[in-house]
């Protein structure tokens with residue numbers, strides 16, 4: 001059976017839950033996965049046990065303190081056996097896997113949303129179409145979150161490899177994000193506001209609902225461009241972030257093609273818009289034709305009473 | 308003096324309607340443009356040159372139709388325009404694309420490369436880091452700001468905020484939208500571009516191991532449920548819990 005190498009997704013120094021989905025993806029590919037955990041402290045690998053994974057390699061190296069593409073790629077490449085590389089389709093892991101693939105002279109297929117045998121499907125043209133490719137030989141793939149089921153937890157059989165590499169870029173400082181809110185790219189539920197909110201202050205109404213749901217707050221480009229208070233980091237869409245949450249609530253957003261490009265693959269979409277003909281409604285599972293002023297208070301109290 | 312290369316790719320205009328016929332996207336009636344993020348790469352490359360001196364070469368891998376976007380780049384202000392191509396190249400996978408680009412960059416004697424964070428067609432974001440690895444250079448991706456006081460300092464988002472990263476030596480920087488305004492071609496630039504010559508290059512590329520089976524339209528979503536009036540939010544909240552199971 002073909003081998004695969006899953007590189008664990010890390011979040012705040014811990015193994016992120018999407019890693020369990022990567023295990024299912026690797027098994028769906030018909031491969032036997034080995035899990036690789038880049039770390040400075042090997043204890044994080046102890047929680048990385050999944051059914052279907054018989055071997056975990058904790059790669060311990062000083063270079064893993066901060067993300068540096070070249071040293072991470074060199075160290076992980078050296079510590080990992082050959083096989084199909086599988087990572088989560090997050091900006092950092094897509095970048096990393098592209099470098100490891102280049103070291104190995106193999107090709108990359110990013111943002112995989114479906115696997116049938118060795119046939120992989122991913123979005124092209126900002127999700128306006130899908131492309132299915134077939135692999136021959138070793139390749140590297142990144143897999144979108146929320147597509148594959150999470151593998152069940154199992155025992156972790158961890159071996160430690162000391163492997164580091166020279167860092168080529170130096171982080172001088174990190175300007176901490178002003179808000180402690182979840183980033184849209186990390187969230188399972190997102191509530192986004194558009195120009196229809198009328199003023200940046202009205203985003204507080206979205207934040208209240210986000211707090212109830214544990215959601216992130218996003219924005220359309222029109223909101224980001226119109227109001228300085230709404231940072232580009234919140235923008236969803238073709239020139240913003242691509243998100244794939246379980247639930248996306250669009251408030252006062254018309255549903256322009258470039259906005260859809262960033263969120264159309266969300267599992268469930270709710271649209272709140274006063275214009276019954278807004279294009280967002282043709283993509284919404286649940287559409288509410290009403291102003292946000294009359295809708296959000298009702299939504300907030302209904303959700304609060306359920307949680 | 309910096310010898311800077313900026314990678315530019317010809318892609319369908321992002322406003323274009325995409326249609327599929329016979330298992331392939333039909334691009335016959337589409338307007339083509341420089342991939343949007345590559346415009347930020349061009350702007351940043353020009354600022355790099357303005358800070359340290361040197362030249363900016365726009366490089367593309369593509370068939371002769373791509374000459375048009377090279378001339379567009381020339382009109383914006385790059386010094387040289389180069390296209391790498393071989394008519395035998397059919398479906399190229401990321402390995403063959405990156406090999407060809409890396410080989411052209413080496414032939415050009417470049418010491419710094421800018422590219423887009425993702426191309427508008429693939430959406431992949433593999434090329435910048437992949438080319439950097441082949442060159443043995445550093446890379447920073449999704450860069451939203453660059454400054455040139457002393458060395459090259461870039462800003463790119465990390466988990467807990469935005470990192471300021473110092474680059475010493477050669478690197479590939481992939482550019483996100485960020486706060487910078489991109490310059491537009493002026494009349495003189497457009498005149499110069501008309502006369503500009505595209506330099507052609509070839510390269511050895513490995514044969515692809517990824518082949519396209521089919522292209523298709525995303526499944527149309529079944530029509531959703533539509534409600535009137537703000538009070539229906541009560542009902543929608545229930546459906547989210549009981550029907551969709553997402554909260």
Ligand SMILES: Cc1cc2nc3c(=O)[nH]c(=O)nc-3n(C[C@H](O)[C@H](O)[C@H](O)COP(=O)(O)OP(=O)(O)OC[C@H]3O[C@@H](n4cnc5c(N)ncnc54)[C@H](O)[C@@H]3O)c2cc1C
Pocket residue numbers: 193194195196197219220221222223235236237238239240241251252253254255256257258259262272273274275278290291292293321343
């Ligand atoms: C190259 C390019 C890239 C782009 N990238 C992006 C991108 O990444 N992300 C993005 O979002 N856009 C992007 N755009 C912009 C996009 O085309 C739209 O202009 C933008 O998405 C519109 O934002 P909006 O829906 O908030 O604003 P509008 O189109 O102005 O829509 C506002 C909506 O709010 C509704 N509304 C008004 N008042 C109320 C109320 N009281 N209650 C409820 N509803 C109300 C209106 O009916 C309307 O539908 C891009 C465009 C281009 C050309």
Ligand SMILES: Nc1ncnc2c1ncn2[C@@H]1O[C@H](COP(=O)(O)O)[C@@H](O)[C@H]1O
Pocket residue numbers: 314315316317342344345348366367368369404421422423424425426427429430431432433434435
């Ligand atoms: N064929 C190509 N010719 C020139 N540059 C390219 C080509 N393909 C990709 N690039 C560059 O790499 C970036 C990312 O592309 P991709 O990895 O396909 O998302 C693009 O924005 C371009 O700057």
